Amino acid sequence: IDHDHDHEDDEHDHFRGISSLIIPLPILSSAQEDILDEWIRQILWNGLYESEDPTPDDQATAGETVSPKLKVLRCKGLYSTIEGNHIVIQGVQTLYETTVVGRNRHPENGKLVLIGTGLGARIKKSLESLLMTND
DSSP: OOOOSOOOSSEEEOGGGOEEEEEEEOOBOHHHHHHHHHHHHIIIIIOOSOOSOOOOGGGOOTTOOOOOOOEEEEEEEEEEBTTSOEEEEEEETTEEEEEEEESSOOOOOEEEEEEEESOOHHHHHHHHHHHHTTO
């Protein structure tokens, strides 16, 4: 398999408008865990935090490129809490769960990976700003 491309970007273009987005996660407090949970629910269930160009398809002018609507097909992640819990996030479309996979461990920074359409820097910044205002 030819895999000679740069993985430095947090966003990767894939087949038919599907892309991935990697969002770094800090070590989370209890309040930040609640914020992350609410943010994921808004993304998966309500399609909030729309894509870079929120212009609906029916309002596009001739020749204008419209970003696809936000739709997360898959999410995966791992994060740590300040209490030392390591937690895995797994989701497929509107279903997701979190599972504690380790307790009383050294906390480490984590990451969340989203795969879907309409992903971009605005989505990443929405979570980062929410977590920063509550650290």
